[in-house]
């Protein structure tokens with residue numbers, strides 16, 4: 001399973017939970033449960049990069065929703081604070097810049113845990129298994145990753161899909177800032193195929209596209225906090241463990257992905 005969490009983090013969270021409303025309240029609202037300090041007191045601020053359905057996308061009410069948001073909402077609830085989402089470029093999410101500048105407390109954006117990123121900010125336990133995929137217009141001759149070598153391929157800037165395509169030696173790479181622009185370019189024929197995480201490509205099949213192939217990269221998503229923010233990281237891992245144990249994670253996964261998590 002994607003989520004294998006240390007039992008100690010839950011204990012830690014339980015032990016500290018009584019801290020809310022305690023002596024730390026000299027700065028009103030600055031600290032939540034577990035001695036967590038937040039960039040905007042009383043609110044857990046999350047940076048995310050939609051459109052990335054079903055992980056983060058604009059819902060009918062104009063609010064950002066999705067699997068990532070459902071999970072950080074659980075974290076906010078455990079901390080006893082509000083949740084606020086901020087839309088930022090994936091580039092500054094994955095570089096740790098949004099965390100460094102205090103733009104948000106946590107980054108939740110389908111972020112694959114990589115060594116390079118883990119050197120810049122701290123990752124939670126993994127919460128989702130991911131692979132890459134290739135989306136093409138229905139009826140395209142592109143059927144495998146090998147067929148991309150001579151094609152014009154759209155990738156999302158600063159993602160693992162871009163890295164994969166670069167390592168593959170694909171000459172005709174075109175970078176896009178987000179998934180929406182990637183799909184638009186495929187629609188208008190500016191590119192022949194796009195590469196991104198397989199789970200976000202599925203929703204486009206009904207719009208006249210098809211998934212040509214899955215690229216099994218074995219990635220895992222993690223939530224990110226500023227380097228050294230141990231209190232918030234412990235709270236996040238505690239919440240991840242709780243939601244796995246009490247069935248909330250399965251509920252969120254099934255509602256957003258449409259199937260039960262593998263290994264269940």
Ligand code: ARG
Nearest residue numbers: 049052109110111112159160
């Ligand atoms: N999992 C990939 C990565 O970490 C892509 C994530 C893009 N996420 C987004 N919300 N646009 O590089």
